[in-house]
């Protein structure tokens with residue numbers, strides 16, 4: 001029956017409505033506060049997970065490094081202790097000293113790689129002339145080139161420059177060239193480092209005449225600690241990748257008919273060429 005509401009009933013209805021809408025608003029606010037709190041907790045949990053992941057990676061790195069450091073360290077200690085023996089011929093002493101230096105150099109490289117990996121090529125950035133980077137790379141490699149190894153550097157774009165950390169970039173190129181020399185082994189190594197410019201990019205290619213990269217390894221060679229060499233640590237290419245990314249660039253192994261070819265592709269500095 002449609003009857004007009006009495007004035008009292010209307011007031012009561014309004015009161016009820018007010019109470020209900022007040023309660024609704026309160027529960028909406030409660031819900032909103034809960035969502036905000038949950039979001040904050042989620043963000044914190046995410047940060048914590050990232051932190052845990054980084055810690056886990058660092059833990060794994062520390063464990064592997066401790067292992068990789070121990071071998072050359074033990075060898076260096078052994079050779080060094082023999083150096084002190086009486087009655088050692090000069091030639092033997094020189095050979096032992098050379099071995100000690102070799103192992104220590106390996107250790108130095110390990111530490112340098114580790115630091116470069118952690119920094120990702122950060123540090124002081126400035127204008128780097130690509131030709132000069134190649135010259136410095138050749139200079140750093142001079143002492144590692146055996147009598148059967150030949151290194152050629154070539155720049156097709158004079159004045160080509162990038163914005164970056166010269167030390168990190170040279171370190172990356174040295175890593176690529178050392179890999180090339182390692183890949184060729186005792187044979188006649190020919191390593192070529194070539195720079196060119198293409199569509200605003202500085203492209204540096206490191207080629208060698210070694211056996212090339214087997215297809216089954218290709219997908220994983222840039223992972224930290226992935227190595228196919230008995231004495232390798234597997235940090236070299238991970239460092240190169242981290243430096244390339246740190247410079248807004250990329251690194252890839254280009255498919256070539258023979259040997260290996262790594263392309264380091266970086267944004268060229270405008271007005272550099």
Ligand SMILES: Nc1ncnc2c1ncn2[C@@H]1O[C@H](COP(=O)(O)OP(=O)(O)OP(=O)(O)O)[C@@H](O)[C@H]1O
Pocket residue numbers: 179180182183208210211212213214217221222226227228229231232233234235236237238260
């Ligand atoms: N020029 C190359 N020719 C053939 N294989 C290569 C070449 N460069 C890298 N590789 C492959 O990629 C793997 C990973 O290289 P990476 O430099 O990261 O580590 P590594 O040289 O084995 O050890 P580390 O550099 O730490 O001493 C190598 O073990 C090798 O299998």
Ligand SMILES: [Mg+2]
Pocket residue numbers: 175178179235236237
């Ligand atoms: Mg290497």
